[in-house]
Amino acid sequence: MTKYVALLRGINVGGHNKLKMAELRDALQPLGLQNIRTYIQSGNILFESSESEERLQQQIQDTILTTFTITSTVIIRTADEFHSIVNNCPFPEQDLTDASATATGESLHVALLPVAPTEINSAKLLQYVSEKEGCIIKGRDVYLLFYDSIRNAKLSQHLHKLEVPATVRNWKTMMKLATMIDQ
Structure with missing residues (x-):
């Protein structure tokens, strides 16, 4: 099993x-x-x-x-x-600390996809990366880092440009699920 x-x-x-x-x-x-x-x-x-x-x-x-x-x-x-997703966050620790200090709500999120997006569609999303919004795409997983809030973020509003369905979870939920897997 x-x-x-x-x-x-x-x-x-x-x-x-x-x-x-x-x-x-x-x-x-x-x-x-x-x-x-x-x-x-x-x-x-x-x-x-x-x-x-x-x-x-x-x-x-x-x-x-x-x-x-x-x-x-x-x-x-x-x-x-799932463990690989949470154990291999691609953002440097300093970026996570900085975002956490300034963000309203959770700063780190993961968009999970059923299949990896194409390079062309990935590029369409990555054009919205800025000083306040970070994005790293690793296969079927998209790591999103917000220095303000996910609610007004351009990255989260443009996930559809990947042309793949996505569901987003904040890091707290991801960590809880990773813990629950082994219980």
Whole structure:
């Protein structure tokens, strides 16, 4: 069995796509997932399965659509991939410290994608990097560093330029999920 983290895009955001995590856990039981756990209401699911990432992604998306009539992209990472994301943050420690001192709210976020963006689309997003907003794309993961706030940031408003669905989690959530994987 492989340990996985599934992250749902656009769940319980701004009063839209409301989905109770207890109901989601119940709906996923028939898929044969083991040790299903959720974290906060934004659609973070930890579980074990012997199925492939691609099959799980489709099964979970289909279950959410048929059970709750919600269309949500599901982004999946193995436990090893997830640990790699949090253990290999590409921003220098000084940048993280500086951003944390000036940011309103969380300064470090990760946008997780189902597939890596093309170089052309990556370049479209990277043109918005500035003194107040940093971005490093590593495969299917986009690290975002904000010295002010994600709410008004150009980078977060232009993630669609990657032309790949993305779901964003702040670093605090990423670290909590990494801890929960091993529990």
